[in-house]
Amino acid sequence: MSINLRNLIPVLEAEWIGLHTAIFVDHVSIDSRSLQNGSQTLFFALSGVNNDAHLYISELIDKGVQSFVVQYVPDNCKGRANFLIVKDTLKALQEFAAYYRNLFDFPVIGLTGSNGKTIVKEWLNFLLSPDFNVIRSPKSYNSQVGVPLSVIAINEKHNLGIFEAGISTVNEMINLEKIIKPTIGVLTNIGSAHDEGFLNLEQKINEKLRLFKDSALVVYQKNEIVDLCLAAFVKENQLKGQVLFSWSFTDKSATVFILKKESKNDKTQIEYQYKNEIFNLEIPFQDSASIENAISCLLVLLYFKYDFATIQNRMQMLYPVEMRLEVKNGINNCSIIDDSYSSDFQSLKIALDFLESQKKNASKTVILSDIFQSGFSNEELYSKVAQLIADNKINRVIGIGNTISSFSDKFSNAVVFASTADFIANFESLNFANETILIKGARSFQFEEIVTLLEEKTHETILEINLNSISHNLNFFKSKLGSNVKMMVMVKAFGYGNGGLEIAKLLEHHKVDYLGVAFADEGISLKSGGIKLPIMVLNPESTSFPSIIQYQLEPEIYSIKGLNAFLKIAREKNLKDFPVHIKLDTGMHRLGFEENTIDELIATLKGNSTIRIQSILSHLATSDDKDHFEFVRSQIRLFEKLSSKLMTELGVNPIRHILNTSGISNFPDAQFNMVRLGIGLYGVSNDAAEQKFLENVGTLKSIISQVRTIPSGDSVGYGRRFMATKETKIATIPIGYADGISRLWGNGVGYVIVKNQKAAIVGSVCMDMLMIDVSEIDCKEGDSVIIFGENPTVTEIANALKTIPYEILTSISQRVKRVFFR
Template sequence: MSLVLNDIIPQLQAEFFGNHSDAIISNVSIDSRSFQNNNQTLFFCLIGPNNNGHTFINELIEKGVSNFVVSEQIELKENVNFLKVENTLVALQQFAIFYRKKFSIPVIGITGSNGKTIVKEWLNFLLSPDYNIIKSPKSFNSQVGVPLSVIGINEQHNLGIFEAGISTVNEMQKLEPIVQPTIGILTNIGSAHDEGFENLCQKIKEKLKLFQNVSVLIYNKNKSIDAFLSPEINTFSWSENDKNADVLIHHKTTNNQTTLNITYQNTCFKLNIPFSDDASIENVIHCVMVLFYFKYDVDTIQNRIALLYPIEMRLKVKKGINNTTLIDDSYSSDFQSLKIALDFLENQKMHSKKTLILSDIFQSGLANDELYSRVSQMVIANKIGRVIGIGETISNYKNKFLNGITFKTQADFLSHFDTLNFENETILIKGARNFHFEEIVSLLEEKTHETVLEINLNAITHNLNFYKAKLKPETKIMVMVKAFGYGNGGFEIAKLLEYHKVDYLGVAFADEGIALKNNGIQLPIMVLNPETTSFDAIIQHQLEPEIYSLRGLNSFLKIAKQKFLKDFPIHIKFDTGMHRLGFEEEHLEELIAVLKSTKTVKVKSILSHMATSDDLQHKEFGLLQIERFEKLSNRLIEELDYKPICHLLNTSGISNFPQAQMDMVRLGIGLYGISNDTSEQKYLETVGTLKSIISQIRTIQKGESVGYGRRFMATQETKIATIPIGYADGIRRSWGNGIGYVTINNQKATIVGSVCMDMLMVDVTSIPCVEGNQVIILGENPSVNFMAEKLNTIPYEILTGISQRVKRIFYRE
């Protein structure tokens, strides 16, 4: 991209304020945290429910950004250009429309309820030998993601593949002129985002708006879709039962392979595909239809389809050898997704030392000299200390990377692995599929057993924003990351929260806060249950203690005075009815006297804890606690010559007592996708999924038993699968003996016999499965809430009970 600001201004219908309308624009940004921002960036100050891009203008100017699209009144700055518009999101979309019109390449537009990203990635793989393709990075298919995707087109691209997703009415009509698809694919119409539409008919009509100007629409023919199709749209359809479709397909699945029997243009042939699940079969068929439309011969289709592979749509964070952290993006190496991965690296880095392992980059649309010059600039901007390039092409550009090492093949890299000294660093591994970088990940990954807890960072962000939307703009937010982030992981979640600029983190004990500080977390951290023996360490690591008694206050003051501290931040806790920890009213005057007599500490906040915020049957008691807190805190504030932060509400309090937000709220279990309110639960996303595999399958006969104590006796021939997870991993023994279940291939498998220390056994008699198949122990089904209810406990106990020996894998979609 190389545009002049003068040409952009009329396209956005913007009012210009500045002195340099001839400024050159080479990239567009909406993220103030991206290291790709520079003096040729056009920054769109988007306003969302939880963030306002205008607040980062001064910070961006310091980083060298000098061109902004704004919608609010701003203070003009010397040598900074402002384009004033009514709505910055609309302006971003208008810019993308303007930019898209500069290119006349064919574009495949994909929408549907499921499968968009998979179809896009598979089409990219199937067509890339013959086309220079620009595609949506990851699953960039939203009102913001689509324009950002299209803006990646350049003169060398000769085919575009973009996905478009909508969640309610009137969204697709904004995306269609941005994508301007010439070929359309409707993957399916399912239940995703049903809440945004009145009914299925309305959803179909909205999705079809993407295809109003296409040359052809490819879809699975059915009457529901046909009823809303314009007769002016040329279609190319397939079906397994409608003989009026252009292509008839029948499939037969055995084990993990499927054979498609295809009839097309009076020709019948078979196509073997390496998948057995219904979703993958449907996605493959859509890809085959595109190959038919592009007039590929049957042999080519068969050869390429046979090479399809499961798509990993996630950026995963894993523990590596020698105290390293791995960011696994080992199946993708295109220029657009490299930008995203580098930003994610900065978001999740645990170490100041950063290494990038990168393969040759394909389909950038840029000449190699320009491509690797840009990659080098991105590496420098992101402060990557070491680049390890693998591939013939990147090896030719070794001199463009400071501290760069290159190998022409993966085998060459592996032979030198022991000399590369990976330790105490964060490593981004990013490679094209044919480089098989998963082998590098396997080599670098810390070896643990096959049970893992996958943590969805997108879900954490969603849940954070859900609760933020309930708050007044001025209300601060503390997020609780105690107990290893409620069992989900400490540092990685804290780093994400820091990235999203929450105001405070809360931990239970000093050692939790020290671990976060030692790993580079800069946010203020409050220690809720500090022991007097930890006060020295709290001061040393700049943690902030909660003080809940005169004994604790005097003990802390004694140590703080010895260190000649002044205004060290502390947090005063009142007991308003929980009767667990806190100053009671009878101690208030003595507390005031002590605080007024010293300059050693300063009260950063005043807090209390509600006992019944999650139970509206006790609403009156909750209101009484609020009243008591206001009385006690106001009395303390009257005697201080400053105003501390006041906070009382936890997760359920945010929803049930919104009038008591005060200065700050404390978000806990809700961040991790758990609510005690069933009406609220449906809006939260599942954060953690506990997974394992089938170790062994055996068939037992009627009268035979399973497990300790023979607590399960077979009443008929029964197929039993053994899963390598047990009560040492956090699965309660009481979850066994027919009470609990796991999910295998989307079907419930009941736990039989007692849960063992390291294993459990399930009945898979009616479930098609093989050894090595994935098993969902806990996640969406069964859910944490369901398990807690069945075991007569609370979700907190289930989450925090997951053992530390279970490896945590963090990922972003």
Template sequence: MSISLKKIVAVLNAKWLGLKAENEIENISIDSRSLQNSPSTLFFAIVGVNNDAHNYIEDLMSIGVQNFVVQYVPAGLEDKANFLVVDNSIKALQDFAVFYRNKFQFPVIGLTGSNGKTIVKEWLNFLLSPDFNVIRSPKSYNSQVGVPLSIVAINEKHNLGIFEAGISTVSEMQNLEKVIQPIIGVLTNIGSSHDEGFENIEYKIKEKLLLFNHAEVLIYQKDAAVDRFINPRNKTFSWSFNDETATVLVFKKEIVNQHTVIHYTHDGKVARFEIPFLDKASIENAISCLMVLLYLNYESAVIQARMLLLFPVEMRLKVKNGINNCTLVDDSYSSDFQSLKIALDFLESQKQFQSKTVILSDIFQSGLVNEELYDRVAKLIISNNINRVIGIGDTISAFKEKFNNCITYNNTAEFIADFEHIDFSNETILVKGARSFQFEEIVALLEEKTHETVLEINLNAISYNLNFFKSKLKPEVKIMVMVKAFGYGNGGLEIANLLEHHNVDYLGVAFADEGISLKNGGIKTPIMVLNPENTSFGAIIQHQLEPEIYCLKGLHAFLKIAKQKKLQAFPIHIKIDTGMHRLGFEANTLAELISTLKDNDTVKVKSILSHLATSDDPLQRDFTLKQINLFEELSSKIIRELGINPIRHILNTSGISNFPDSQYNMVRLGIGLYGVSNDLKEQKYLETVGTLKSVISQVRVIDAGESVGYGRKFVAKRITKVATIPIGYADGISRGLGNGVGYINIKDQKAKILGNVCMDMIMVDVTDIECTEGESVIVFGEKPSVSSIAKKLNTIPYEILTSISQRVKRVFYR
């Protein structure tokens, strides 16, 4: 891409307020945090519900960015950069993408649906890339901004596009249709995802079909509910398991050696293909790919050969604990230029270590000649401050001199043979390679060895939940996020890094050691310690943490140390007890509190807070309002008599939702960030953050009358198939879930826990479930949810989450 600003002004119909209209634009950005921003970047300042990118323009200017698409010019920045002023920056981004898309005339495949879009896209890329130079959406870039960003990655060497479009409500798809302009349309499975954004399933289908308004053909599974809304101008190419009017009839599926063989008829001919999957979703996704190949007139033999090589799609970047105190970012299944840019931005958000290494394979399907491609890759590496590059592949080895501190190997086997001679320690390592290089073997070498039970943390879900609660706040209200108790069991430092990336105002921990750990991990966001012990005050001051002060004894102890250290205006937070009766100053102690603080310049009251006891209980609404009124009275008295202007905050997660008129200057988000709400209506809008997974260690069959586990608490009444799972009460699984109270999820079926929960194992009933040793199981996640488990145990979700042992490995992914 090389387009003059002058041309872009005309395309966007923007108001020009700038210095150099001749500037050439080489890349587009919407992320102010990306280290890839440069003088040739055109930055679109997106205004969202929870964030306004205009606030970061001055910072971007300081690193050399000169060109901005804005809805307004921030005060004081006039005449200091090039500004293209538009009514709506997201629409402007889409308009630019339409302009850019129109520069290319090759065929484009557009995909939408509720499920399967990304998998079908990746499989089509694999199936078609031997014959085309494919450009595709990186990862799941299918949103109102993701689609335009995908389109602007096209270059002159591409001759086929595959782009996915995702929507969450009405009036969105028409924008994406103009950007993608698909020739071949593929509708994947229509499910329940994002149902809340549509009046009913019919509205959802109608909206999704708008993507294909001008398509040459629509490929879909024949369905009466869909047929009603298909544009009569659309040519259809349909498939079905049972409707003989479909273009392709899949009439038989059989399992052979853990593969599925699919038999179908097309144009009066019978054919078959085989895929290495058994599940329903993979079968449907593979048939969608088959339909595209048939439409493009691929021979049956080619289809058979390529379908057999389909692979599980890893759609997420994973963060894992590595050897020798390293952090490992696993993106070991793809290597293209666009996804490299995304992975490097993600790497920058993981700031545990200063030192960063990238292990990178040859890059495919860039559409660029190798000289230009590796020039660009080298610039990316440099802009992201990568300390070391390990290149694997003949091509990247040939361009080794373009990288600083680079060692190369011709193949993965050579690297593995030399592994013991390479030092990996105290650094963050990005592993990024094309599938053919089998970088999963490298990940296995670098990953810290633990047992097979893992708690997977979805960082996208945390971001989504954060933005959901932010959307409930007035624009000026700050947000503190609680990361105490190891991030409610999910992992403290990694989540704190993500929250810092989202510019939250405060982090909250319970004890000083939690805050010190975060500070030592490089966290710069202010951290409040809510339950500081007097003996920790010295460490709190040393590490620049901010203590909550909740009693006179604690206040005097802190002031004594502050005076000894000759502090000036050190931030403290005053806790008021308004009815929780746990911690805090009561009304009768306020006079002494005020007299002690008056004219004391060693500390500064940064905030005044209290805690609600029943904000989640509608029946206790009057009590909560009484707490809020008392907080208003007592905090106002402190403010008035001390002549200060502190932050005030009383709302917790449920308070944010139930008492919006009491947001004051800040709120404290806790369990809601992790996808749990006490309100069933609100719960459906939150995304599951943590999924606790394990594997089947062994499967055995016992006869009627035989028992399972300690104490023989389960005795079989019939021939029973029993699976043993390597997770127990030492990992945080309550013994109360034993003896049929709880279950785990195996292949979306309930497997009841048999007998007592052991320290390191549970046994479950899989009599009616087809499963084998080594298969994955879900202990909690979407099903069963932590809320449903808590209900069975007559406790709260907090206890379920925070009980998960530290010996359970946490895997973070996007």
């Protein structure tokens, strides 16, 4: 990309305020935190309910960015850079992408549906890339922002595009259609995702079909409702002359009719009829979703007129698609970011941004294979890769592959190997320690072997933490806040059991205002891990005050005794204006200054310069219980009264906050200057209506260690609490009460999920194991088991055990490995 900025003025209908008449841009950005922003970056300052990128323009100018698309020019930026002023920067980004897309003329496959878009996209890339230079959406970039960023990556060497389009409500697809302009449309499985954004299934299908307005071909699974929607579109002249290329298991009038599918040895044999001929196809999957996705790919290959032998050869090599970046603990205090199944230029840029946001160690290493299908010559490609590496301040590059090895001189810090085997042979000499390592390789390089070498060895039970879901939940609650209301996020109790430092890094990346922890050692751990956000300590012990001061933590002060103890140490250390947080007791009766102690508090603080009241806070007792909302209102009134008295008497204007997660939703008029988000971040709400808008964050998984069949009359586990009444197949799972699984969840009360089916827990939960009944489930040793996540949820478990989701989450032992992914 090389575009003259002035040429964009009419495209974006923008007002121009600039320093230079001819500026060329070769990179588009919407993220002020990216280290890839530079002098030839065009930065779109997106503004929404959760954030306003205009606030970071001055900082970007200082870093060398010269060109911006904005809705207004901040006062401190006038005369310092080039500005294209528009009414709506998101609309401008989309218009720019549509303009850029129209510069190219080659086949483009547009994918939409509820499920399977990313998998079909990756499989089509694999199937078609031997014959095309493919540009495709990186990861799952299919949103109103993701689609423009995907399309902007096209260059002159590409001759086939594959782009996803995802929507959550009506009137969104019209924007994406203009950007993708697909010549071939593929409608994948229509399921329940985003149902809340549509009146009914028909409306959702109609909206998705708008992507194919000008497509020459539409691939879809034939069924009554889709056919009715297509017919209506043709009648309304919204679809014009498209070839409808359908497939079906039941309708013989489909273009491709599936006569038979038969599973055998983890594979599926498919017999299908096309143009009155019968063909056979084998794919290496048995689940219904993969079969449907593979058939969608089959129809695209048929449209491209591939011969049967080529279709059979390529489709039998399809593979599971990893759609996430994982963060894992590594050997020798390393942190591993596993992207070991993908190596293309666009996804490298995304992975490097993720590396920066999640690095635990200052030293950064990238292990990178040869990059395929970039659209650039090798000379140009590796020059660009080397620049990316330099921009992201990577300390060491380990290149694997003949091509990257031949361009090693472009990197100032590279070690190269011809193959993964060569790397493994020299592994010990590379001395991995105290570094964050991004592992990024094309499938053919089998970088999973490198991940295995570098990953810390722990048992096979893991708690997977979805960082995307945390971001989603954070933004959901941010959207409820007033424009100037700050947010403190609670990461106490090891991030509610999910992992403190990793989540804190993500929150810092999202620029939350404060973090909250329970005890000083939690805050010290975060500060030692590199967290720079201010951290409030809710329950500081007087013995921890010296450490709190040393690590620049901010204590909550809740008693005269504690205040005097902290003042004594503060004076000894000659502190001035050290931030503290004053806790008021408005009815919780746990910690805090009561109304009858306020005068003494004021007298103690008056004229004091060693500390500064950073905030005044209180805690709601029943913000989630409608039967006690009047009590909550009385707390809020008392907080207003007492905090106002403090502010008036002391002449201060601190932050004030009283709302927790439930309070944010139920008492929007009491946001004051800040709110405190806790369990809601982790995807749990006490309100069933609100719960559907939150995403599950943690999934606790294990495996089957052993399967046995016991006869009627035999028992299972300690105390013989389960007695088989018939021949029963029992599987043992390596997780128990030492890992945080309550013994109350055993003996038939609870269950786990195996192969998408419920398996009851039988007998007593042991310290390190539990047993399940899998008599009706076709499973084997090594199969995955879900303990909680989407099903069962922690709320369901908590209700069954007559406790709260907090206890379920925070009980998960730290010996259970946390795996973070995006």
